[in-house]
Amino acid sequence: HNKECLINISKYKFSLVISGLTNILKNVNNMRIFGETAEKNLYLSQLIILDTLEKCLAGQPKDTMRLDETMLVKQLLPEICxxxxxxxxxxxxxxxxxxSASGVLFSLSCNNFNAVFSRISTRLQELTVCSEDNADVHDIELLQYISVDCAKLKRLLQETVFKFKALKKVAQLAVINSLEKAFWNWVENYPDEFTKLYQTPQTDMADCAEKLFDLVDGFAESTKRKAAVWPLQIILLVLCPEIIQDIAKDVVEETKMNKKLFLDNLRKALAGHSGSRQLTESAAIACVKLCKASTYINWEDNSVIFLLVQSMVVDLKNLLFNPSKPFSRGNQNADVDLMIDCLVSCxxxxxxxxxxxxxxxAQNxxxxxxxVLVNSLHRIITNSALDWWPKIDAVYCHSMELRSMFSETLHKAVQGCGAHPAIRMTPS
Structure with missing residues (x-):
C-alpha cells in the first residue's frame, strides 16, 4: 500500500520521491548483513525499492526535466548500475x-537518455586510452538495457563509429555484443519505426550502419572474431535496405562487395561448409536474427529481404531442428531461446x-x-504486435498431435514419480 502511495505522490513530487528512494537504496546497499535470513530480507528490500523506482520513473511527466531532476538521475544512476x-x-x-535494476534503467532512460548516454560515451572515451588490463566495460553493457528509439539508436551508432577503432579489443567486443541488444530494444518497443525504415529508407541511419559494418568487418580478422561479430553485422545490414537491394543484383559495386561476401560466408557456414563449428553456430544465431527482423517488415515494402531469408531458412531449420543431432552450444537456455525465436519467426x-x-x-x-514448440505457441498467442503476423489458428490442424504430445509427456512424468496421484484426462 505504501508503495502505491509513493508512486502516486511521485506524479506531483517527483524529485522528492526519487531523492528519498535513492537515499534509501544507498543506505540499504551499504548495510552489512550476516546470515541467510538477513541476506534474504536485504534482497527483498532492494527488490521493493527498485520496483517502486521503476514505476515512479515510468510515470514521470514527459519532457518536463528540470535541473534538479537531472541531478537526481545522476545520483540514482550509479546505484542502479x-x-x-x-x-x-x-x-x-x-x-x-x-x-529489476535493468527495468529501472529502461524507465530512467526513457526521459533521461542524455544522462545515460553521457555515462556510456564517457566510458567509451576512457576505453580508447586505458590499458587492455584496466579496461572496465561495465558501462558499455548499459546499452543492452536502455530505451532507444530511432533517433537514439542513430546517436549510439554514430558514437560507436567515431570511437570504435581506438577502443581496446575487450571494449570492441563489449560494444559489438551490446549494440545488437540495443537494436532489439528499439525494434520491440518501437516496431512502427523499424517498419517505416523499409517504407522510407533513412540515409543517415544506413550510412552509420554501413560505416560500422565496415569497421567491424575489419576487426573480424580471425575465425573467433568473425563468430563474435556476425550477429551484429546481419543487424547492421538489415538497417541498410538499399544495400540489401544492391547486393542482390548480379553486378555489385566494389564498396558493397564485403557485404555480399559476408552473406556468402554466412550461407556457407550455415550449410556446414565453413570448416568451423564456431562459425556455423554464429551463422545460426545471425540467421535467426535476420528471420526475426524480417517479421517486422511488411512483405510489400521489401521483398528482397524475404528472398534473402528464403535462401538461408532451409539450412537453418535443418541445423536447429535435427532430431538425430540436436543443436548445442553448451548453453541449453540460450539454445532453447534461439530455437524458439527461429520457430516463431518461421x-x-x-x-x-x-x-x-x-x-x-514427433514423439521420438x-x-x-x-x-520449444509449446513455448513458441505460447509466444505466438500472447505476442501479436503487428497486423500481418498470423494468428494461432493456423496451427489448429495440429491439435490432435499436440494433445498426443501432452498425453505422452504427462505419462512419462507420472512414470518418473510413482507416488504422483493419477491425473484424469478429459476427452475433447
Missing part, C-alpha cells in the same frame, strides 16, 4: 536484482510451411523440441 555490474552467475537473488514468415512443427511434435524427437 551497481546491481547490473555486480551480477554473479548462478546467484538467483543477483539475477532477479539485475532484472511461422510468422510462412505459417503454412510447418514442417518444423511436425518435427517438434528430443523433449527439448517439445518444450
Amino acid at each position: 551497481h546491481f547490473i555490474h555486480t551480477y554473479r552467475e548462478g546467484n538467483q537473488h543477483a539475477a532477479e536484482l539485475r532484472n 511461422f510468422r514468415i510462412n505459417p503454412h510451411n510447418n514442417q518444423h512443427f511436425k518435427i517438434c511434435l 524427437s528430443p523433449s527439448t523440441f517439445h518444450y
Whole structure:
C-alpha cells in the first residue's frame, strides 16, 4: 500500500520521491548483513525499492526535466548500475536484482537518455586510452538495457563509429555484443519505426550502419572474431535496405562487395561448409536474427529481404531442428531461446510451411523440441504486435498431435514419480 502511495505522490513530487528512494537504496546497499535470513530480507528490500523506482520513473511527466531532476538521475544512476555490474552467475537473488535494476534503467532512460548516454560515451572515451588490463566495460553493457528509439539508436551508432577503432579489443567486443541488444530494444518497443525504415529508407541511419559494418568487418580478422561479430553485422545490414537491394543484383559495386561476401560466408557456414563449428553456430544465431527482423517488415515494402531469408531458412531449420543431432552450444537456455525465436519467426514468415512443427511434435524427437514448440505457441498467442503476423489458428490442424504430445509427456512424468496421484484426462 505504501508503495502505491509513493508512486502516486511521485506524479506531483517527483524529485522528492526519487531523492528519498535513492537515499534509501544507498543506505540499504551499504548495510552489512550476516546470515541467510538477513541476506534474504536485504534482497527483498532492494527488490521493493527498485520496483517502486521503476514505476515512479515510468510515470514521470514527459519532457518536463528540470535541473534538479537531472541531478537526481545522476545520483540514482550509479546505484542502479551497481546491481547490473555486480551480477554473479548462478546467484538467483543477483539475477532477479539485475532484472529489476535493468527495468529501472529502461524507465530512467526513457526521459533521461542524455544522462545515460553521457555515462556510456564517457566510458567509451576512457576505453580508447586505458590499458587492455584496466579496461572496465561495465558501462558499455548499459546499452543492452536502455530505451532507444530511432533517433537514439542513430546517436549510439554514430558514437560507436567515431570511437570504435581506438577502443581496446575487450571494449570492441563489449560494444559489438551490446549494440545488437540495443537494436532489439528499439525494434520491440518501437516496431512502427523499424517498419517505416523499409517504407522510407533513412540515409543517415544506413550510412552509420554501413560505416560500422565496415569497421567491424575489419576487426573480424580471425575465425573467433568473425563468430563474435556476425550477429551484429546481419543487424547492421538489415538497417541498410538499399544495400540489401544492391547486393542482390548480379553486378555489385566494389564498396558493397564485403557485404555480399559476408552473406556468402554466412550461407556457407550455415550449410556446414565453413570448416568451423564456431562459425556455423554464429551463422545460426545471425540467421535467426535476420528471420526475426524480417517479421517486422511488411512483405510489400521489401521483398528482397524475404528472398534473402528464403535462401538461408532451409539450412537453418535443418541445423536447429535435427532430431538425430540436436543443436548445442553448451548453453541449453540460450539454445532453447534461439530455437524458439527461429520457430516463431518461421511461422510468422510462412505459417503454412510447418514442417518444423511436425518435427517438434514427433514423439521420438528430443523433449527439448517439445518444450520449444509449446513455448513458441505460447509466444505466438500472447505476442501479436503487428497486423500481418498470423494468428494461432493456423496451427489448429495440429491439435490432435499436440494433445498426443501432452498425453505422452504427462505419462512419462507420472512414470518418473510413482507416488504422483493419477491425473484424469478429459476427452475433447
